Amino acid sequence: MTTISENPQAPGKAPAAPAGGTGLIGFLPPKAARALTLTGAVLTVASCFLSWTWTPAFPGDLTVYGYPGGLQLQVLVLGALTTLFALSSYGVKGTRWLTPAGADAALRLAALASFATAWFTVGAISVELGGPINLEPGGAVVAVATLLGLVGALGLPFTRPKLLPLDPEDTGWDRFKHRCGNGWATFKASFATGPARKLPSMHSSVEILIITGVLAVALGIFTYGVGTEYDELFLGFLITTGLGFAAVSKSGLVQQATSLTGKHQNLSIAGAFIAAALFPFTQTDDQYATLGVYILIFATVALGLNIVVGLAGLLDLGYVAFLGVGAYAAALVSGAPTSPFGLHLPFWAAVLVGAAASLVFGVLIGAPTLRLRGDYLAIVTLGFGEIFRIAVNNTDGTSGPDITNGSNGIASIPNLNIFGFDFGAEHVIAGFTIGRFANYFFLMLLIMAVVVLVFRRSGDSRIGRAWVAIREDETAALAMGINGFRVKLIAFALGASLAGLAGTVQAHVTYTVTPEQYLFAGPIPPNSAFLLAAVVLGGMGTMSGPLVGAALLFLIPNKLQFMGEYQLLAFGVALILLMRFRPEGMIADRRRQLEFHEKDETPDALAKAGA
Incomplete structure (x- = not known):
């Protein structure tokens, strides 16, 4: 098996080692980016307890203060997830286990998920009710908060691959493909993760408890998805679960859960059937x-x-x-x-x-x-x-x-x-x-x-x-x-x-x-x-x-x-x-x-x- 990919511009040579770099938004220092992301996530959670629109004509009744409903629940979950990843990125004690593969890539995807679901909701309200004028303060707050969180997350530093030298004999088309390839590699690097840290040795009962929790979450997500009663809620559910799962996967939690279920395979299968029943x-x-x-x-x-x-x-x-x-x-x-x-x-x-x-x-x-x-x-x-x-x-x-x-x-x-x-x-x-x-x-x-x-x-x-x-x-x-x-x-x-x-x-x-x-x-x-x-x-x-x-x-x-x-x-x-x-x-x-x-x-x- 080939272990090192060859450089098409320099045959026989291994690619250069990746180097550190700034985020996609380069003017933000790392501390400011993390602070902005955390602030946006906290405001997102708080906005879910405010009214987003003045009329219950929009499905889900987003007019109630202090009681999230409909799409607000999805944004609330994503805002809480972004907050936890942000705290883990700060190194807060008790949160590092949430990101065994690193926090920054997971934080970017979680912030993106919050932004996408919130702005989809704001857009749906504006389209169905006749313009942004129908937004209550909570709707404006969640739009601004998720935007701030996304800007801060994109400002986090990531490992940028060094650009490989061009071969002077390459054609213009080859150079164009090379530049596109490097640009795509840079974009992917912003969501890249490092190797997942192994979980500390745990008692079997703790591992079984974790597997039970994972199955309970899976049952809850499936039940919620099947029971979505209107179109906007289901479309928001697709955005939330798709990007949310990607964020959790980038954090390394999915890999850790997979290793636990593989270790207790028979028990996991039996638990899955019980959850389905x-x-x-x-x-x-x-x-x-x-x-x-x-x-x-x-x-x-x-x-x-x-x-x-x-x-x-x-x-x-x-x-x-x-x-x-x-x-x-x-x-x-x-x-x-x-x-x-x-x-x-x-x-x-x-x-x-x-x-x-x-x-x-x-x-x-x-x-x-x-x-x-x-x-x-x-x-x-x-x-x-x-x-x-x-x-x-x-x-x-x-x-x-x-x-x-x-x-x-x-x-x-x-x-x-x-x-x-x-x-x-x-x-x-x-x-x-x-x-x-x-x-x-x-x-x-x-x-x-x-x-x-x-x-x-x-x-x-x-x-x-x-x-x-x-x-x-x-x-x-x-x-x-x-x-x-x-x-x-x-x-x-x-x-x-x-x-x-x-x-x-x-x-x-x-x-x-x-x-x-x-x-x-x-x-x-x-x-x-x-x-x-x-x-x-x-x-x-x-x-x-x-x-x-x-x-x-x-x-x-x-x-x-x-x-x-x-x-x-x-x-x-x-x-x-x-x-x-x-x-x-x-x-x-x-x-x-x-x-x-x-x-x-x-x-x-x-x-x-x-x-």
Whole structure:
């Protein structure tokens, strides 16, 4: 592995060592910049307890003094975070643990997050109510305070890379690219962090308590995001969580939390499922529990696709068809009146039928096609997805045999009844009323636990290591004696069966299965394009990455429906930006992170990763 990137202007020479410099706003001395940032953050927190507008016509009622509401809560959280990072930057005792990787870069992003959310709110008030005249003193104070905080944060010193000398034989275009590259490196350096300091040794009970706190925060953020009732609040939530998470990540806290969860992996997984099981109890009705169960279905299918794409490296563009095979198979044998078979099997039998049907189709499709590679395999799987949709659309008794009822689908699928527990009825548990979708939420949580167990055990097994070898270099893996075809067929069949397993529950949740539910692409997931995006954006080859990616990719399109025809445009721009700045995914393993950021890593880090 190459440990030192070569200088294109001076081949064979290592880049010059970085040197210290001023901030992006160079006229501010470091002490004044820190003082200005801290002052702006404190004023931001104080402004959240003032009235921002005079009328409750703006969603969230920002007219109350002493009681933050709506977008004020988000700005309050970011202002408090900026204040804590500023205190840590000063070296205040008891706050240094907040920034194990350094405070300045995290402070810049936190100040930027406060500024972006506050000015978005001020702008929304001005647009919807007819101008800035509708701002109360609190709105003006928060606008000025966040601007001061951002100016101060940008004035903090950062490590500036020395500019490399130009080769006199370079063309003008080469010099232009060189200058642009140095400018981009300078900008990135303003948000760069140093190596994270290791946490002091702690008792296991303290580490478990920290993991519990992290899971509680994650549950709170997810519940808040799902429960946003109006568009402005959700857009502010996206700004707050995106930039806020970036600030916390730059501080090193995410890295430390990841190390703790890795140390107690089994406990962390169990805690995550417990936290997810608490979600229905935070809801007063089934409105948002509905989103929860669909997110679990989407995430379960994405995790199954992660075996095919993330571990084995097989680009499958028709994976949603296996979800459809499982759903149709379960619908046909679950007692639906529109089913031509007239069967009503118990749920465990319907699950086996759906998973087995998807497994068979996975083997039938994979056996003749998995000898292909790359784009050719992708084209074949894309064709299979379209063939499935057209086939179930034509088996209506007119164009073909009467099996799937054509475009009308299989309707009136009855609710599940397992050991006398009716999933379609409300139940009272510990004083909480659990509705229909909450019942299916718990069922999908159990199925996801099975999928997670299969993913972990298969990924850590001998066959899992063979998948990774095939993904990294199939030719080298074949030369080492790995049966590439057999290994890929196992991955394809296993991924298909897991998708079919989720499809059996989807059929009962939606009451109806139709061909239009299983497209390659569309505005609302699940579809093959969104499933693949969930795996890539979340982090290929990881267990938690596709789950986080699927949750975001299902939630965001549902919340952005007010944008109408511009929804996919805004969503596509967001994906492009995410892939530009974090191509390895939101939660990536260390190997893939080094592959994408090899030039940004130090020689010691690369050598350690290579070892």
